[in-house]
Amino acid sequence: MNSYPTRSIPSRRGSRLAVATIGAAAWTGLLVGGGALPHAAADSHETPAPTSTPAPQVENASSTDVRFATMMVPHHRTGIEMTQMAIEKATTPGVRDVAQAAQQSQQSQLPVLEAIAASGSAPHEMEEPLMTFNEQEMAELRSLTGEAFDKKWLDTFSSHHMSAIMMADTALPGATSDQARAIEQEIHDGQLQQLATMNQLREQLSGQVSLVPTGAAETGGGSTADPQNGGLIATGAGLVVAGAAGGALALRRRSSAGR
Template sequence: MKRFPLAVVASLTVLLTGCGAGEPAAPDAPPPAPEAEVVTSADHNDTDVMFLQMMVPHHTQGMEMVRLAEKQATRPEIKDLVAAIGVTQADEAKSMAGWLAQWGKPATADPDAGAHADHGGLPATNPEVIADLAKSTGTEFEGKFLNLFTGHQGAAVEMAQRELKQGASGPVKELADRIVKSRTGQIQQMLTLLGQQ
């Protein structure tokens, strides 16, 4: 019991010493640390970081499927679609890696899926499914690709919607908004192409 009052007295002494002197603070005194932390945290938050760290490998896996489609698809509509997707995702990947580097964060998230339960988990396509896709040809390949990539882009929409609700970085949220709009359009286009098979 004696330590608690002593701690209170010590705290009050420190506070009153700083306030009671009436002398102006030195003009070149650095700002207090909490204010600097507020400025930094207003720039981005953990949701922004996690979104980017989850999207980087998601884009990498998407580009793997796009490269397969560039080689193995035969319909011009699919080739045109994957060419556009490839350009878009390459540009997005550069931006995402740049923000993470600027913030001093690793480019990818913890591979432990349990670490991402609050973020919806790591939305990855099973590598065995991609390997099976790579072995397919012709119409079979196109059907598998369109089905697989529709789900892949749907996962991107879900991650981007979470970023829009919980993120803090203006530029990252703008990217998330573009992802929602572009991927939703791509999904509709792929469903139309599936219906034409």
């Protein structure tokens, strides 16, 4: 996995970091803590249909595998809707490209996730605070145009990716199904790469970076942490992501070759 340069983030961007923290920690908290799992909320806006891929036969899926997949199905559906917005509305070169790449990968992953989710018997209720958060973010995106849309989309989709990376990182140690382990690894690695691309695009728009994967990231207290050894994705303004219990959640860079 490549490393990316560390940039500190001015404190005036704390509100945007807080949004990322809330969204990512909320999803990961559901995966770790149990409780009601999400389903795709009804929406009047049409979401592009996933490409037809035969659903695999899933064997030996653990409860963690099933919970991860059950959460990722609505997460991906929301992501696909967000990518369609960017494909139609983005004006910044590169934003539409990353949206198209993300849409293609998430559409191809949906049948696998649905098959894993169907192999269990978990409930499918979306918790109200999380549903409200998603609806508010989507409504704001729909209201924006031009560069304002591009900035907000990059911020929101980066947060969306962070939650998927965190969930995959949490689920991988408990994976017992080959299909589940493969899709968890694919989501983790692919979205980490797309997050780096979005960081670069966000820097082009404002001269600042939002969420920066790095080989040795500052933790805000002057120390550093190496993601290869269970480090933290962090910024000079402090930790980007807080765990569901209030502590920092480590994002380990996982490599398929190293497993």
